[in-house]
Amino acid sequence: MMTDLSLPDRYEPKDNSASGGFSNVQICLDTHLQRDVAVKTIKDASESKRIQDEIKALMQLRSKHVVQVFDIANYVNDKTAIVMEYITGSDLFKYNLSAFSPEDFLKLLWQLSSGITDIHAAGIIHRDLKPNNMKIDDEGILKIFDFGLSRNSEDASTVGFKGTIGFAAPEQFTNGHLQFSEAVDVYAFGAIALFLLTNDLPDELKSIPPEELLEGAFDNTLVDQYPKIKEYLVRCLSIDPADRPKISEVHEQLTKFLLYNEHQALAVAGVTSHVIDKNKKKVSVKSDKIGAFAIEYDGFEFRLVNPQGEVFLNNSKVSGTVTLPGSCVVALGASYRPHNERSYVTFDISNPEVSL
Numbered sequence: 368m369m370t371d372l373s374l375p376d377r378y379e380p381k382d383n384s385a386s387g388g389f390s391n392v393q394i395c396l397d398t399h400l401q402r403d404v405a406v407k408t409i410k411d412a413s414e415s416k417r418i419q420d421e422i423k424a425l426m427q428l429r430s431k432h433v434v435q436v437f438d439i440a441n442y443v444n445d446k447t448a449i450v451m452e453y454i455t456g457s458d459l460f461k462y463n464l465s466a467f468s469p470e471d472f473l474k475l476l477w478q479l480s481s482g483i484t485d486i487h488a489a490g491i492i493h494r495d496l497k498p499n500n501m502k503i504d505d506e507g508i509l510k511i512f513d514f515g516l517s518r519n520s521e522d523a524s525t526v527g528f529k530g531t532i533g534f535a536a537p538e539q540f541t542n543g544h545l546q547f548s549e550a551v552d553v554y555a556f557g558a559i560a561l562f563l564l565t566n567d568l569p570d571e572l573k574s575i576p577p578e579e580l581l582e583g584a585f586d587n588t589l590v591d592q593y594p595k596i597k598e599y600l601v602r603c604l605s606i607d608p609a610d611r612p613k614i615s616e617v618h619e620q621l622t623k624f625l626l627y628n629e630h631q632a633l634a635v636a637g638v639t640s641h642v643i644d645k646n647k648k649k650v651s652v653k654s655d656k657i658g659a660f661a662i663e664y665d666g667f668e669f670r671l672v673n674p675q676g677e678v679f680l681n682n683s684k685v686s687g688t689v690t691l692p693g694s695c696v697v698a699l700g701a702s703y704r705p706h707n708e709r710s711y712v713t714f715d716i717s718n719p720e721v722s723l
Contacts, residue, residue: 374440374448378406394453397437404437405453408446418447424514425449427489432482434512454510459498464563464589472589473596473625476560477721478509480618483556486511487549487614494547496555497534498562507723532575533568534558537606540576550608556617557603564588572604580604593624622721628666629719632691636712643669654699654710662691662714669716677701693718 374380378395381403393406409418425436438450464472479501486493493500493514500513530539536554538547561584562568571578584604585597599620605611628645634652635641641650643664653659658676662669671678674685679698693716700709 374406378404378440378450380406395450397450403453405451406440407449407451418449421514422447422449424491424493425451427491428486429489430482430485432478432509432511433485434510451512452510454502454504454512456502456504459501459503459509459559459563462498462503462563467589469589469592470625472564473593473621474721474723475509475563476596477618477621477625478723479511479556479559480614480621482509482511483552483614484618487552492547492549493552493555494539495530495534496552496559497531498559499531533562533573535577536608537576538608548608549614550611553603553611553614553617554605554608556614557600557611560590560600561585561604564590577606579606595620596624623667625721626719630664630669631717631719632662632664632669632714634662634712634714636710652697652699652712657704657708657710658699660685660697660699669714671697677704691716 374395377397377399379398381394381396391408393408395404395406396402397404407418407421422436422439425433434454435452436449437452440448440450464475467475482501483493483496491514493511495513496511501509501511503509530536530551534555536547536551538545539551558568558572561572564585565588569581569584571580580601585591585600590596590600599612599617602610602612603617631642631644633640633642634650636652641647641662643650643662645664645666648664649661651659651661656676658674658678660674660678661672663672664670669691670688671680671685671691672688674687677700678685679701680689680691681695682698682702685697691714695714697712697714698709699711
């Protein structure tokens, strides 16, 4: 237990505490709300800027996948302490994935990419993402923490190396003054994925600075059956930041694969309704002597295919295959025709969510 901790009376220190690189974490009981909290303090006054940066970042963030700040408190000599959500269990560095299925692993990556997407949307770059800085709570929700090296996107510069070898992007090893971008977090995401899949990092990533990833690094792992996801993970580890995808793109791809065959659409033509889903993947619609088309579902999206004659999607003529939006109207018959010669199909897609 940390002996110099003097907090407001509502926080009662418990026996367990932990120490990190620049900080200490004391587990306390919040006697007002009867819940355990993690109280983070700095070891050295010279590191006070780091805890201020962390407070600034966490106060800007609202994400299911980022640890919550409950309170800011002062202790000995007016030093600042962050009172945070306490997550039990071990961090991802020690997490056992042996029982994970490929889909389970995709869901873990989906949670991580969701959290990083929220961080970037708030204009923040974490800069030190690694398995040690994330945990999975009792409800199976991944939480990212330790924002001591974070920066706002518009002020993303530093002098000298800051980060963790193996997970830090090549550009973070630049000597002197360094400008960096959200791409450093994308690189870390790829490195975390590879570490979790193989329980190690290849020598290329441990080099100073990191070198180009050898071909096949993600082969024979839980993502083998998802070649598109493997492609994105490899791109995340590109040496050139410009070659890395946005984390929102990665998140979108993970969502796409996790929702495979989960969508349902309803096409209504007059008094006839058609449900299109994994059980019935194609519906054909025809109006004699005027036009015809079909709607197909490939497990990822719905497409209007084989348009013949006068087929219009939201008043625009359709001449080939098109991906259908979430809600639209398909008309058979041009606008010059009398109303009784035209027919309409309303189309709506459900919005399934990833189930954790």
